[in-house]
Amino acid sequence: MKELLLIAVASAIVNNVVLSQFLGICPFLGVSKKTETAAGMGGAVVFVITIASFVTSLIYKFILANGALMSRGIDLTYLQTIVFILVIAALVQFVEMFLKKSIPSLYESLGVYLPLITTNCAVLGVALTNVTKEYGILESVVNGFATAIGFLIAIVIMAGLREKIEYNDIPKPFQGTAIVLITAALMSIAFMGFSGMI
Amino acid sequence: MNQNVERLYNGIIKENPTFVLMLGMCPTLAVTSSAINGLGMGLSTTVVLVFSNLLISAFRKVIPNGVRMPAFIVIVASLVTVVQFIMQAYTPALSASLGVYIPLIVVNCIILGRAESYASKNTIVPSIFDGIGMGLGFTLGLTCIGLVREILGAGQMFGIQVLSLSWFTPITIFVMAPGAFLVLACLVAVMNIVRERMEAKGKPLAKPSGCMTGDCAGCGHAAVCCGKTTAEALEEAKTK
Numbered sequence: 280m281k282e283l284l285l286i287a288v289a290s291a292i293v294n295n296v297v298l299s300q301f302l303g304i305c306p307f308l309g310v311s312k313k314t315e316t317a318a319g320m321g322g323a324v325v326f327v328i329t330i331a332s333f334v335t336s337l338i339y340k341f342i343l344a345n346g347a348l349m350s351r352g353i354d355l356t357y358l359q360t361i362v363f364i365l366v367i368a369a370l371v372q373f374v375e376m377f378l379k380k381s382i383p384s385l386y387e388s389l390g391v392y393l394p395l396i397t398t399n400c401a402v403l404g405v406a407l408t409n410v411t412k413e414y415g416i417l418e419s420v421v422n423g424f425a426t427a428i429g430f431l432i433a434i435v436i437m438a439g440l441r442e443k444i445e446y447n448d449i450p451k452p453f454q455g456t457a458i459v460l461i462t463a464a465l466m467s468i469a470f471m472g473f474s475g476m477i
Numbered sequence: 478m479n480q481n482v483e484r485l486y487n488g489i490i491k492e493n494p495t496f497v498l499m500l501g502m503c504p505t506l507a508v509t510s511s512a513i514n515g516l517g518m519g520l521s522t523t524v525v526l527v528f529s530n531l532l533i534s535a536f537r538k539v540i541p542n543g544v545r546m547p548a549f550i551v552i553v554a555s556l557v558t559v560v561q562f563i564m565q566a567y568t569p570a571l572s573a574s575l576g577v578y579i580p581l582i583v584v585n586c587i588i589l590g591r592a593e594s595y596a597s598k599n600t601i602v603p604s605i606f607d608g609i610g611m612g613l614g615f616t617l618g619l620t621c622i623g624l625v626r627e628i629l630g631a632g633q634m635f636g637i638q639v640l641s642l643s644w645f646t647p648i649t650i651f652v653m654a655p656g657a658f659l660v661l662a663c664l665v666a667v668m669n670i671v672r673e674r675m676e677a678k679g680k681p682l683a684k685p686s687g688c689m690t691g692d693c694a695g696c697g698h699a700a701v702c703c704g705k706t707t708a709e710a711l712e713e714a715k716t717k
Contacts, residue, residue: 302507360558365550407577454669467654
């Protein structure tokens with residue numbers, strides 16, 4: 280239990296996926312103009328990354344890992360990048376169809392964002408990190424969920440800041456993306472303060 | 478000008494993926510903590526880009542239009558796996574310091590972007606040169622950003638101490654995560670000024686087409702990534 284908690288805190292705050300690992304920069308810059316849309320995007324990322332970590336770690340453990348298949352020493356680990364990206368792409372489509380049919384209320388709030396995250400590098404990044412760190416299935420799910428929560432925190436804070444920045448007088452060359460990146464740098468400095476926690 | 482030379486010039490200078498098109502920003506931020514890392518990442522991306530352009534252009538008439546994206550992704554992912562293993566075998570130190578960012582070359586906008594916008598429409602030889610040009614342009618961008626960060630953050634160039642520590646206090650934050658955002662922000666600001674000057678001269682630069690603009694229009698990833706679909710989907714959600 281203690282280990283799971285450590286993994287969760289480490290991936291959500293200390294090694295924040297956007298601010299210290301630079302994964303998922305595109306939606307972080309692109310969909311952070313309004314707090315509402317940012318929260319929606321963050322929610323969808325939490326949903327997709329958690330499911331994707333579960334499915335990819337299942338596939339890794341029971342099919343790809345050395346000796347998993349028929350325990351005859353068939354080592355398929357070299358296929359992990361190819362398998363993970365295809366599985367994630369298919370999974371997002373599947374989740375979208377499932378939500379539309381079975382849980383329309385959830386689809387209403389997250390559905391718009393689902394197709395946007397298919398090959399978001401954060402999803403693939405988490406799946407690959409789970410393998411490199413040799414996490415089991417439960418640990419992978421916790422790691423995925425926490426990483427995505429980290430993304431949610433970062434994008435919502437960023438959206439809040441951008442709503443304020445809009446009314447500021449910014450030097451012309453820095454208007455637009457540049458000031459957003461400066462804001463991200465300051466947020467990243469703030470998040471570095473957590474690094475002593477673990 | 479010869480078409481192949483034109484492709485090289487286009488990739489390295491005219492449509493430089495880092496400085497002008499602002500593509501592939503995740504690796505640009507992540508691996509430029511030193512010039513060596515930037516160079517290594519740039520060159521491995523170049524190798525993947527050249528071979529993916531070669532294969533995609535060779536198979537462009539065989540791949541059905543409807544499944545073109547998954548087919549491209551499989552080709553790129555296979556090449557990335559090969560490059561990853563070669564690096565693990567011959568440059569283990571570099572491979573360890575680049576870590577998860579090597580397999581993540583698969584989702585680099587530049588590669589699928591060139592596949593979609595150039596290699597799938599042109600013959601093999603120009604596609605190869607397009608890959609070399611774009612790849613070297615990306616390598617140049619990453620190495621330059623890496624150099625700036627390394628000099629400011631550690632007083633080193635390619636790992637060799639050039640600014641003596643007796644008078645120079647390294648600004649360590651530049652080799653850490655916030656430094657990446659700061660350097661990139663300044664780069665974007667400088668490019669904004671350059672863009673304006675060139676426009677005043679009547680020679681406008683190519684528009685940035687990457688994720689940085691927030692609407693990835695033109696990036697081949699648009700079909701599978703955020704980008705163009707983001708804008709459309711959000712528009713749609715608003716009108717509902």
